[in-house]
Amino acid sequence: MEIGIKLTKPLQEVKYLATENSWRYRPIMRFFYYQYEQLQYWLYKEEVYAELRSHSEFAAYTLEECQQDLETLVQWGNLVPVQDTAKARTPEEFKTKQFRYQLSEYAVEIERMTMTLENLSVEGASLEPGYIERIREAVARLPEMVEADPKTVGSWWHGLNADFKSLNQNYQDYIRSFHSLRAEELMKSTAFIAYKDSVIDYLRDFIKGLQTNSYWIEEQLRCFEQRVVEKVLVNVFTYEKSIPRLEIVSEKEIMENIQGRWQSLRQWFLGSAMRSSEVVKLFEITNELVRKITRYAARIVEALNSAANRKEEYKKLAELFLACPEAADCHKLSALAFGVFNSRHFKGDLERTTESINSSVFAEPPLMVEIRPRTRRYKEKTAKRPIVDKSVQKERLYREYIDQINREQAVIQSYIKDDQIDFAALADGPELPAHVRITLLHWVSRACSTVSRRGKTEDGRVFRLLDPPHGDRCLLRCADGELEMPAYIIRFEEAKGARGLGALRPPAPVHAENGKNRGTL
CATH class of the missing domain: 1.20.58 (Methane Monooxygenase Hydroxylase; Chain G, domain 1)
Structure with a gap:
C-alpha cells in the first residue's frame, strides 16, 4: 500500500453528511442527484427552494436560507456554480446574474455511495x-x-x-x-x-x-x-x-x-x-x-x-547616438527621445491664462503654489487675537428672546377657556398664528405618545388630551395654511399655581472682578 497526500488529506466534500444542518444539506444534494439521473444537470436556487418547500419538513424554510446552504455546498466542493454572463451589457447586469448549480464529480460519487448505486463512469x-x-x-x-x-x-x-x-x-x-x-x-x-x-x-x-x-x-x-x-x-x-x-x-x-x-x-x-x-x-x-x-x-x-x-x-x-560628436549632443537627443527622467507632476485646481494645448509653459505667467509638509504634527500658525467683550450684545439678545417667548405664551394663554383648549372652538375663531399652531400640535403629539394621554407644557402645567366624542373633525385656519384634524380637547388638570413664562426675567449680570476679562456669564 502506498500512502500519499491524496490518501491522508481530509475530504471536505463529505462534510454535509454529518453536520448540524445535515437535515437541510442532504435533501438538497439528493434532489440534485435525482435531477442528475434525469439528465437535468443545471438547477437554479428557485427550483431547489420550490422542491424543498413542497415538503412539510421545510414549511418555514426561506429563500435566504436556501441561498446560504447552496453557497456552503459550493465552498465544500459539492456543487459547481456557473454564472451566465453572455448577455450582460452593464456591470450591474453582470453582478445580478443568477447562478446555475451542478453536482461535482465527488458529489455524484458520494450520493451514489449512499444509495448503493453503480460507480460513475467518466x-x-x-x-x-x-x-x-x-x-x-x-x-x-x-x-x-x-x-x-x-x-x-x-x-x-x-x-x-x-x-x-x-x-x-x-x-x-x-x-x-x-x-x-x-x-x-x-x-x-x-x-x-x-x-x-x-x-x-x-x-x-x-x-x-x-x-x-x-x-x-x-x-x-x-x-x-x-x-x-x-x-x-x-x-x-x-x-x-x-x-x-x-x-x-x-x-x-x-x-x-x-x-x-x-x-x-x-x-x-x-x-x-x-x-x-x-x-x-x-x-x-x-x-x-x-x-x-x-x-x-x-x-x-x-x-x-x-x-x-x-x-x-x-x-x-542607437545609430543616432553613435553619430553624435559630443556628449552634449547625446544629452539633447536623449531629452528629445526619452524626455525628462526625473520629472514631477503637480495636480491641483490650476487656472491657466490660455486653453491652448500647444502653448509653452514659458509663455504663461508663473504660478505660485504653496506646498505644505506632509506630516501629522504640522499645524498652521494662527494669529493671536484678544477676547472681545460681547456681554452687552449677549444680554440684549437674551432679553429679546425672553420677551418673544413671553409674548407667544401670552397669546397661547388667551386661547385657554375654562382650563381647556377646544380645537372645535378654535376652528370657529380667528386665524391662528404659526407659533400657536406649532405649540398646540407639539402638545398633542406629546400626549399621544403616552398611554395615559397626558403631557406637560413648557412651563410645567399638566394637561390631558381628550378625543372628540363622536370622532368629530375640524378645520383650523392658520397663518401658514389650513389644517384638518380631529377636534381634540386639551384639558389642564392644574390650573392654579402654574408658572407662566411671562414671569421669567433675565438674570442680573455677574461681573468678574479679577481685572483681566470683564464679561456677563
Whole structure:
C-alpha cells in the first residue's frame, strides 16, 4: 500500500453528511442527484427552494436560507456554480446574474455511495457531432416504437439516453477545460498560435453539426402528438419494469425517472417558459469561446509584431547616438527621445491664462503654489487675537428672546377657556398664528405618545388630551395654511399655581472682578 497526500488529506466534500444542518444539506444534494439521473444537470436556487418547500419538513424554510446552504455546498466542493454572463451589457447586469448549480464529480460519487448505486463512469471530453446525429436518428424512430416489442423499445431508449448523456457530459467537460488556469496560461503563450486554427475549426464543425441537426430535432419534438409520446413512454416503462433488480424500486419511481428524462430531452432542445434551451446556451458558449481564442491569438500576434518593430526603432536610435560628436549632443537627443527622467507632476485646481494645448509653459505667467509638509504634527500658525467683550450684545439678545417667548405664551394663554383648549372652538375663531399652531400640535403629539394621554407644557402645567366624542373633525385656519384634524380637547388638570413664562426675567449680570476679562456669564 502506498500512502500519499491524496490518501491522508481530509475530504471536505463529505462534510454535509454529518453536520448540524445535515437535515437541510442532504435533501438538497439528493434532489440534485435525482435531477442528475434525469439528465437535468443545471438547477437554479428557485427550483431547489420550490422542491424543498413542497415538503412539510421545510414549511418555514426561506429563500435566504436556501441561498446560504447552496453557497456552503459550493465552498465544500459539492456543487459547481456557473454564472451566465453572455448577455450582460452593464456591470450591474453582470453582478445580478443568477447562478446555475451542478453536482461535482465527488458529489455524484458520494450520493451514489449512499444509495448503493453503480460507480460513475467518466468519459473523455469532446465535442463530437456524432452524438447529436444519433439523437436525431433516434428521435425520428419514435413513432416506430409505438408498435415495437419491449426489447426493441428498451434498446432504442437506452441508446437515446446514452447519446444524450454523453453529449451533455462531454461538452461540459470540454468547455470547462478552457476555463482552467492551465488553459489560460496556454492561450497566452506563443505556442498557442499553431494550436489556435485547429481548435477553431473543431468548434466550428461542432457548431455546424449542431445547427444542422438541432433545428430538425426541435421541429420533430413540437410535431409529435402527446398520445404517441405517452404510448412510447408506457412501452419503455413496461421494458424497465421487466428488468430484474436487486434493490426495491417502485413503479412510480421508474415512471417518474422515464418521464423526467424525456422532459429533460425536450427542455434541452426546446427550453421552457422560464428559461431558454440548452442548445441556445451551447451556441452562445461556443461562439464566445471562439471569440476568446481569437482575441488571445490577436494579442499574441500584436505583441510579437510590436516587439519586432520596437527592436528596429531601438537599433535606429542607437545609430543616432553613435553619430553624435559630443556628449552634449547625446544629452539633447536623449531629452528629445526619452524626455525628462526625473520629472514631477503637480495636480491641483490650476487656472491657466490660455486653453491652448500647444502653448509653452514659458509663455504663461508663473504660478505660485504653496506646498505644505506632509506630516501629522504640522499645524498652521494662527494669529493671536484678544477676547472681545460681547456681554452687552449677549444680554440684549437674551432679553429679546425672553420677551418673544413671553409674548407667544401670552397669546397661547388667551386661547385657554375654562382650563381647556377646544380645537372645535378654535376652528370657529380667528386665524391662528404659526407659533400657536406649532405649540398646540407639539402638545398633542406629546400626549399621544403616552398611554395615559397626558403631557406637560413648557412651563410645567399638566394637561390631558381628550378625543372628540363622536370622532368629530375640524378645520383650523392658520397663518401658514389650513389644517384638518380631529377636534381634540386639551384639558389642564392644574390650573392654579402654574408658572407662566411671562414671569421669567433675565438674570442680573455677574461681573468678574479679577481685572483681566470683564464679561456677563
